[in-house]
Structures are given as C-alpha cells and as structure tokens.
Amino acid sequence: MKVNLNTRILSKNEQAAELNRGFLADHKLACLNLISSPGSGKTTILARTITDLKDKLRIGVIEGDIKTDYDAQRIRTAGAAAVQIETEGACHLSAPQVNWALQKLPVNDLDLVFIENVGNLVCPSAFDLGESGRVVVLSIPEGDDKPAKYPGTFANADVILINKIDLISYLKFDLQRVLADIAVLNSKALIMQISAATGQGMQTWYDWLMDQQTSR
Ligand code: MG
Ligand code: ZN
Numbered sequence: 595m596k597v598n599l600n601t602r603i604l605s606k607n608e609q610a611a612e613l614n615r616g617f618l619a620d621h622k623l624a625c626l627n628l629i630s631s632p633g634s635g636k637t638t639i640l641a642r643t644i645t646d647l648k649d650k651l652r653i654g655v656i657e658g659d660i661k662t663d664y665d666a667q668r669i670r671t672a673g674a675a676a677v678q679i680e681t682e683g684a685c686h687l688s689a690p691q692v693n694w695a696l697q698k699l700p701v702n703d704l705d706l707v708f709i710e711n712v713g714n715l716v717c718p719s720a721f722d723l724g725e726s727g728r729v730v731v732l733s734i735p736e737g738d739d740k741p742a743k744y745p746g747t748f749a750n751a752d753v754i755l756i757n758k759i760d761l762i763s764y765l766k767f768d769l770q771r772v773l774a775d776i777a778v779l780n781s782k783a784l785i786m787q788i789s790a791a792t793g794q795g796m797q798t799w800y801d802w803l804m805d806q807q808t809s810r
Contacts, residue, residue, distance in 0.1 A: 606690070607688050607690070607721055607722065608722060609689075610690040610693050611689040611724040612724065613689075613693055614693055614723060614724025614725075617693075617701075617724075618696075618726065621701045623701060623706065624726050624807050625706070625707045625709065625724070625726050625727075626708050626725060626806070627709045627711060627723050627728045627729070628711060628731065629714075629718045629728065629729070629747060630730060631736055633733070633735075634713070634732065634757055635731060635790050635791075636710050636713070636731055637665045637668050637669070638790040639731065639755065639788070640655060640669060640708055641668055641672040641790075642672075642793070643799070644669065644672040644673055645673065646793075647803070648673055650804065651705050651804065651807055652704045652706070653705070653708065654674060654675045654676070654701070654704040654706070654707045654708075655669045655675070655676040655710060656677050656692060656695040656696070656699070656709045657676055657677065657679065657710050658679045658686075658691070658709065658710060658712045659678065659679075659680060659712060660680070660685070661682070662680070663680070665710060675700055677698045679691045679692075685712055685717060686711060686712055686717045686721050687711050687721065688721055688723075689721065689722060689724055692723045705807045706803065706806065706807050715740065716747070719746050726806070727752040729752065729754075731757050732754065732755070732772070733756075734757070734758040734759060734761045734762050734765055735765060737767065738769070741776050748776055748783075751780060752783060752784070753783060754776060754783050754786070755788050755799065756769070756786065757788055757790060758789055758791070759787040759788060759794060760789040760791060760792045760794055761789075784802065786802075
C-alpha cells in the first residue's frame with residue numbers, strides 16, 4: 595500500500611486554515627500573512643506600522659521564526675501584542691500553529707492580525723493559514739531577480755511591498771525589470787515602493803491597511 599504523506603499533511607493544514615478563517619470572521623478580524631526572505635525588513639515594517647497607526651488600528655502579531663523570540667520582543671516594544679511561534683527547524687508556518695497562536699492573542703481588542711511568516715521565499719506561499727490577504731516583501735538589497743526566481747510566492751500576493759527603496763540609487767537594482775516580471779505573474783497585486791526606515795511611501799500602505807479593516 596502506498597501512503598501519500600503529502601496529501602494527508604496538506605489536508606490537515608487545510609482543515610485548520612478553515613477553522614482559522616471562521617474564527618477570524620467571527621471576530622471581524624482582518625489577517626495578513628507576511629512573506630519574504632530573511633532580512634527584507636518585515637519586522638521593521640510591522641514595528642513602524644504599529645507605532646504610526648497606534649491611535650487608528652489595533653494590531654496584533656503572530657511571529658514565526660525557527661528560533662528565538664527576538665521579533666516578538668521588537669513588536670511588543672513597538673506597542674502591540676505579539677505571540678511567538680518557534681518552529682524548531684520548520685521553514686514555514688502551518689495553519690495549526692496559527693490556530694494555537696490566535697487563542698493566545700487578545701482578539702476581542704484587535705482589528706487586524708499580522709502573521710510574520712518564517713523568512714523564506716519558497717514554501718510559506720504553499721500553506722494556507724486562513725488569512726484574509728497576503729503581503730510579500732521584496733527589498734532592494736536582495737536583487738531584482740527574485741520575482742522571476744520565486745514565481746509562486748509573487749503570484750499569490752495581494753500586495754507586494756518593495757522595501758528599502760531609499761537604497762535604490764546605491765545598488766544595482768532594475769526596478770522596471772521587477773515590475774515587468776511581477777506583471778507576468780500577477781496582474782492584481784498592488785505594488786508599493788516603501789522604506790520602513792525613512793517612512794517613504796508608508797502612507798499608501800497605511801491607507802490600504804485601513805481599508806482591509808473596514809471591509810471586514
Ligand atoms: Mg522578522
Ligand atoms: Zn517550509
């Protein structure tokens with residue numbers, strides 16, 4: 595007898611994703627799954643967003659890392675509730691892990707939950723967490739070949755944040771190539787050029803976030 599392990603694991607994930615979707619809908623919570631390489635600035639984007647929107651949007655964060663709670667600590671310092679998932683080697687978050695973390699957040703006092711996935715452009719995009727939207731971050735120092743090399747991740751994004759845009763004049767990065775490659779993969783994604791370090795372009799991102807919350 596041949597046992598298809600992949601099918602079994604995926605369906606367990608799918609079941610938990612459905613539970614998460616129901617839970618989020620019951621609590622009128624928007625939930626965004628944030629995916630990128632390590633070092634693209636996900637946590638910095640979240641920390642600045644939390645600080646800048648603290649009087650407008652109640653944000654909670656689920657942090658996924660292989661090891662350490664460094665990012666959850668940064669989020670708490672910025673003023674939001676955070677739950678850390680340490681995956682102990684796994685290179686993506688799964689829906690059951692997110693289900694566990696959602697129980698630990700003060701969901702009745704929140705408008706929006708961010709899930710900061712494990713830094714990895716390969717497999718996080720294959721796992722439905724029950725989120726209401728997907729945000730992919732690409733930063734200028736990573737290079738302009740990433741959408742072409744990791745098409746699955748960019749094809750499934752609702753928003754693509756091109757972060758560290760303030761560095762573009764110092765590095766070899768062909769923005770037109772990136773925009774053209776994304777256009778082939780994904781015609782619906784909103785593309786925003788931002789710098790979480792300087793604040794450039796962040797207002798567009800905040801406006802979109804406010805819309806996510808009110809559309810729930
Ligand atoms: Mg991080
Ligand atoms: Zn993985």
